[in-house]
Amino acid sequence: MLTALINTFCRGDIAVFTDNLLHSSAWQQHNKNHYGEDQLRSVPQHWLSIAGRCELKQTKMIHQDQFMAIDLTFIQPVTNKDIHYTFWLETNNKVIKSASATIDTLALADASGIDEASLIKQLPTPDPLIIADYDQQDHLQSELVKPSSICNADSSTSQLLDLWWSVWAKSELHTIQQVYDENAKIKLPTIESEVNGDGLFDFVLAKFNHLTRVFVQLEHVIVEQNKAAVKWYLDGDDAGQRIRVPMTTLLNFHHGKVNEELTTTDVLAFQKRFPASTLFDR
Numbered sequence: 001m002l003t004a005l006i007n008t009f010c011r012g013d014i015a016v017f018t019d020n021l022l023h024s025s026a027w028q029q030h031n032k033n034h035y036g037e038d039q040l041r042s043v044p045q046h047w048l049s050i051a052g053r054c055e056l057k058q059t060k061m062i063h064q065d066q067f068m069a070i071d072l073t074f075i076q077p078v079t080n081k082d083i084h085y086t087f088w089l090e091t092n093n094k095v096i097k098s099a100s101a102t103i104d105t106l107a108l109a110d111a112s113g114i115d116e117a118s119l120i121k122q123l124p125t126p127d128p129l130i131i132a133d134y135d136q137q138d139h140l141q142s143e144l145v146k147p148s149s150i151c152n153a154d155s156s157t158s159q160l161l162d163l164w165w166s167v168w169a170k171s172e173l174h175t176i177q178q179v180y181d182e183n184a185k186i187k188l189p190t191i192e193s194e195v196n197g198d199g200l201f202d203f204v205l206a207k208f209n210h211l212t213r214v215f216v217q218l219e220h221v222i223v224e225q226n227k228a229a230v231k232w233y234l235d236g237d238d239a240g241q242r243i244r245v246p247m248t249t250l251l252n253f254h255h256g257k258v259n260e261e262l263t264t265t266d267v268l269a270f271q272k273r274f275p276a277s278t279l280f281d282r
Contacts, residue, residue: 001091002061002070008044009085010056010074017044020095029101030269031126031246047085047103050112050122057082060250060262062229064152064222066091069229071250071262081111084187086248086264088220088231100231102248105268106190119268126273131235131242144169144217147230151221156256161221161228164251164258168216168234171208173201181259189265190280200261210279211236211243226253238277245270245279 001020008017018041021027027034027043034040054074062069068089073082084104090097109119146169147161163179166172180186180197187194188203195203208214214236222229227250234245245265252260267280 001068001089001096002059005070005072005087006056006059009047009072010054012044012048012053014041014044017041022095022097025096025098027096027099027101029099029103030105030123030266031129031273032124033127043101046122046124050114050119051076051083051108052078052112054083060227062222062224062227062250064224066093066097067220067222069222069231069248069250071264076111079111079113081107083107083111084262084264086250086262088229088248100246100248102246102264102266104189104264105266107192109268116268120272123269123272126269129244129273131244147218147221147228150218151223151228153221153223153228157223157228157253160253160256160258161223161230161251165218165230167200167204168232171214173204176201179258180261181254181257184257184259184261186261186263188263189267190282207234207236207279211238213237227251228253238274238279241274241276243270243274243277243279 004016004020007013021040027040029043034043054076056072057075058073060071068091070087072085074085075082084107086102088100105119109116147165148158151158163175166175176197184196185194186196186200217233219231230249232247234247236243247263247265249261249263251258
C-alpha cells in the first residue's frame with residue numbers, strides 16, 4: 001500500500017493507484033468525496049498537474065488492524081520546498097476500501113509557485129456540509145468521547161492520549177508541559193517551521209480566542225507501539241457562521257511524553273468552503 005502511494009503521487013504511476021482500489025472505493029480530498037473510476041483517477045492527476053514530479057523526503061506510517069495513517073513529505077525539486085500529504089486509509093489488507101487524504105495546500109501553493117487565490121479556484125467544489133449545532137449549555141453533565149474510549153492501547157498510552165486530547169477538548173492548556181517533551185518537535189497548520197510546547201500553547205489559544213462555542217470531536221484513533229494517529233474535527237462559530245476543520249494528527253511517544261507531532265489540515269479547501277472565515281489568517 002505504501003509503495004503504491006509513493007509510486008502514484010511521486011512518480012505518476014496512476015495504473016498502480018487504480019489497481020489498489022475497489023470499484024466501490026471512496027476517496028475524500030479537499031472536502032469532496034470521489035467515487036468511480038474517472039473521479040478516482042482525477043485525484044493523482046490533479047496533484048501531479050499542480051505539484052509536478054516531486055521527490056520523497058520522509059515517510060511516517062501507523063498501522064493497526066485494517067486502518068493506516070501515512071504521511072508522505074514530498075520536496076519540490078525546483079523550489080526545494082516541502083509538502084505534506086497525509087492519508088487515512090481503511091483497507092482489507094490488500095486494497096483500499098476508503099481514504100481521507102489531506103494536502104497541506106498552503107505549502108503546495110508555495111512550493112509550486114502558485115498564488116493561493118489561484119489554487120483555491122483549481123480545487124473541487126466541496127460537498128454540502130451539515131454541522132450539528134452542539135451547544136455546551138445542553139450537555140453540561142455528559143461525558144464526551146475521549147481517545148481511551150475508542151482506541152486499542154495499553155493504559156499508559158491511553159492516559160497520555162487522553163491528556164493530549166484535553167488540551168483541545170477541555171482547553172486544558174496547562175497540560176502541555178505534562179504531555180510534551182521539552183524538546184518536542186511540533187508541526188502545525190499555517191506555521192512553516194516546527195515549534196515547541198510554547199508555540200503550541202499560542203496556536204491553540206489563538207484558535208480559542210477566535211472562535212466561540214468551540215467543540216472538538218474524535219472520529220478515529222489508531223495506535224502502533226510508540227506511535228498514534230488521531231482523526232478529529234474542530235467546530236466553532238466564526239463571525240456568526242458555524243465552521244468545521246478536519247484535522248489529522250500523528251504522534252510519536254518517548255519516555256511517556258510526546259516528542260513529535262504532525263497535525264495537518266487543508267487550509268485552502270477550508271477557505272473555499274468558508275470564504276468569510278479568518279481563522280487561518282496569518
